[in-house]
Amino acid sequence: MSIQQVKCPKCKTPITISGEPGEKIFITCPQCNQKGAYTIPGAQQQKTVTSQAAIEVAGLTKSYNHFTAVNNVSFTVKKGEIFGFLGPNGAGKTTTIKAMLDLIHANAGTIKINGIDIRTNTKEAKKYVGYMPEKVAFYDNLTALQNLSFYAEITHATKEECMHLIEEFGLGDTGKKRVGKFSKGMIQRLGMARAILGNPPILILDEPSGGLDPRGVVLIRDKILEMKKNGATVFVSSHILSEIQEICDRVGIINKGVLVAQDTVEGLSKKLNLKPQITVTLDKITPELENAVKKLPGVDMVNVKGNTLEIICDGAIKAKVILAISTAGGNIQNLQTKEPSLEDVFMRYTEA
Amino acid sequence: MQNNVIISVAKKEIMDNIRNKWIIIVSVIFALLTIASSYYGAAYSKKWSDMGFTIVIIMSMVQYLISIIALILGYGTIIAEVERGSMSSLLSLSATRLEIITGKFLGLASVLSISIFVGFGAAGLIIAANVPNFNFVEYLIFIGASILFGLIFLSISLFFSTIFKRRSTAIGGAVFLWFFFLFILSIIFGIILFSTGSTIIPDWYYGLELLNPVSVYSNFVSINVVPISQMMQTVTTTPITYPSFLTNWLLLPLLFLWIIVFFVLAYWRFNKQDI
Numbered sequence: 001m002s003i004q005q006v007k008c009p010k011c012k013t014p015i016t017i018s019g020e021p022g023e024k025i026f027i028t029c030p031q032c033n034q035k036g037a038y039t040i041p042g043a044q045q046q047k048t049v050t051s052q053a054a055i056e057v058a059g060l061t062k063s064y065n066h067f068t069a070v071n072n073v074s075f076t077v078k079k080g081e082i083f084g085f086l087g088p089n090g091a092g093k094t095t096t097i098k099a100m101l102d103l104i105h106a107n108a109g110t111i112k113i114n115g116i117d118i119r120t121n122t123k124e125a126k127k128y129v130g131y132m133p134e135k136v137a138f139y140d141n142l143t144a145l146q147n148l149s150f151y152a153e154i155t156h157a158t159k160e161e162c163m164h165l166i167e168e169f170g171l172g173d174t175g176k177k178r179v180g181k182f183s184k185g186m187i188q189r190l191g192m193a194r195a196i197l198g199n200p201p202i203l204i205l206d207e208p209s210g211g212l213d214p215r216g217v218v219l220i221r222d223k224i225l226e227m228k229k230n231g232a233t234v235f236v237s238s239h240i241l242s243e244i245q246e247i248c249d250r251v252g253i254i255n256k257g258v259l260v261a262q263d264t265v266e267g268l269s270k271k272l273n274l275k276p277q278i279t280v281t282l283d284k285i286t287p288e289l290e291n292a293v294k295k296l297p298g299v300d301m302v303n304v305k306g307n308t309l310e311i312i313c314d315g316a317i318k319a320k321v322i323l324a325i326s327t328a329g330g331n332i333q334n335l336q337t338k339e340p341s342l343e344d345v346f347m348r349y350t351e352a
Numbered sequence: 353m354q355n356n357v358i359i360s361v362a363k364k365e366i367m368d369n370i371r372n373k374w375i376i377i378v379s380v381i382f383a384l385l386t387i388a389s390s391y392y393g394a395a396y397s398k399k400w401s402d403m404g405f406t407i408v409i410i411m412s413m414v415q416y417l418i419s420i421i422a423l424i425l426g427y428g429t430i431i432a433e434v435e436r437g438s439m440s441s442l443l444s445l446s447a448t449r450l451e452i453i454t455g456k457f458l459g460l461a462s463v464l465s466i467s468i469f470v471g472f473g474a475a476g477l478i479i480a481a482n483v484p485n486f487n488f489v490e491y492l493i494f495i496g497a498s499i500l501f502g503l504i505f506l507s508i509s510l511f512f513s514t515i516f517k518r519r520s521t522a523i524g525g526a527v528f529l530w531f532f533f534l535f536i537l538s539i540i541f542g543i544i545l546f547s548t549g550s551t552i553i554p555d556w557y558y559g560l561e562l563l564n565p566v567s568v569y570s571n572f573v574s575i576n577v578v579p580i581s582q583m584m585q586t587v588t589t590t591p592i593t594y595p596s597f598l599t600n601w602l603l604l605p606l607l608f609l610w611i612i613v614f615f616v617l618a619y620w621r622f623n624k625q626d627i
Contacts, residue, residue: 137437
């Protein structure tokens with residue numbers, strides 16, 4: 001049982017009604033006798049992912065004539081995680097994503113969404129997914145609300161939800177403006193709104209930040225994190241690593257149609273033996289000090305640039321390095337450590 | 353079974369065509385041409401022609417006009433959304449491709465049917481008020497047959513919207529098809545008939561004509577609307593006798609068959625398409 005406060009549309013008198021979610025209540029305003037109906041929200045059966053693997057791709061291969069766009073790609077996206085799908089342009093990201101939604105038919109391999117095969121039970125599998133394509137497109141002659149309302153009809157979302165999303169994505173003031181007159185950034189934001197319409201438990205986002213200004217990028221990133229907090233699984237592709245690095249639990253790297261790595265960011269850098277870099281600024285660098293650092297086991301490289309020392313070493317001995325500098329009489333003025341970035345990982349995997 | 357995907361998609365097609373005034377424009381064109389044909393079409397009747405004569409005149413107009421309108425209405429159905437990029441979003445929703453293409457076809461079919469019905473209907477009422485003995489049943493048969501005829505070309509254009517990679521080539525294909533059914537095919541049949549040296553139309557020629565939806569439509573209207581057959585007798589020197597196999601039981605299912613065959617082909621293509 002849910003209790004709601006509604007306002008009479010005519011005389012604005014507040015009326016309290018109660019009913020089951022999804023129930024349509026017929027109301028007569030006690031003040032002005034205006035008749036109306038109100039549907040208690042929340043009737044929607046919230047879909048949840050029951051399988052431990054939200055998305056399972058096994059042996060996916062797709063060829064166009066003589067060109068193999070995706071070659072035997074397999075990976076699993078665990079329930080509740082944010083999975084980054086990385087690769088340079090043309091690596092096969094969009095082809096993989098489209099196959100995940102049955103937009104293209106693979107030559108080989110199986111894809112399961114929440115354990116449901118996308119080829120044999122397409123409609124049921126797609127119920128779990130909200131998708132934002134690489135090229136977001138709408139019906140140009142309709143407004144933002146008219147567009148979302150059309151999709152809402154099919155996904156059983158309410159008009160209130162559409163209006164709420166439009167507001168949330170900063171498009172509340174577009175009103176009667178047709179989507180055809182929207183900027184690229186506005187269309188992209190509306191695309192994200194459509195992807196999360198109906199609150200799907202799995203989000204598949206293909207380069208969601210493309211064409212967005214920095215504020216838009218932050219908006220989408222925050223939304224992804226919020227969805228994860230609410231229990232959603234997010235699969236997000238990108239060729240710009242910095243925007244994904246901070247939010248992803250795990251990443252998969254695809255290059256020339258082949259999945260070359262699949263792990264956490266830390267796991268990948270460990271595997272590749274990527275090491276952090278420490279940059280220390282001192283008032284003065286003596287050769288003894290430089291030697292003291294170089295002698296330490298685990299230090300790979302020491303570079304001197306004026307009063308700055310650039311040291312590449314094992315992550316475990318960072319503290320020892322700093323200690324050695326102080327012991328050698330170094331007066332540390334500034335200290336920066338840079339962990340191996342996804343960029344480094346990515347470059348290593350997609351080189352040559 | 354209530355299917356909200358089919359209904360939503362169909363509704364959107366109808367709303368789009370109401371928004372861009374397609375329905376109104378096409379209805380008005382049909383109505384004006386019908387009235388004009390009735391009023392000015394007959395040199396001998398001075399004023400309003402009777403229903404039979406009006407139908408004879410507008411039937412050929414219908415063949416050219418409805419077919420091209422149906423092709424224009426439908427040729428972009430699938431390809432336009434694919435080209436624009438909105439098809440991938442639509443297909444990512446919990447909907448099958450069959451539901452989407454069915455919804456689109458039903459939506460466009462409603463638009464075409466409503467335009468034909470309203471246009472010819474309004475004209476029919478005006479003509480009926482001016483001529484004696486207007487046979488409403490036969491006029492309704494004519495409207496119904498014209499709608500089916502339009503749906504055949506809609507179905508064909510739907511198929512064309514799934515086989516081309518670009519909208520520009522799809523419209524080219526549709527226009528070619530229009531020429532093929534309305535001119536080329538009749539010319540080919542005509543040459544075949546001429547080469548046999550027949551002076552009257554032989555029965556097998558009517559059989560041949562079953563391959564052309566345009567002839568199926570005109571023969572269906574001719575055998576059902578009495579004044580037409582009567583009039584044909586007066587304007588041709590040789591009497592027209594239709595072969596006994598040319599019945600409603602053959603022609604009516606044939607009209608539906610054309611619609612279904614091309615719809616199935618369209619679905620088959622759409623279903624295996626990579627978007």
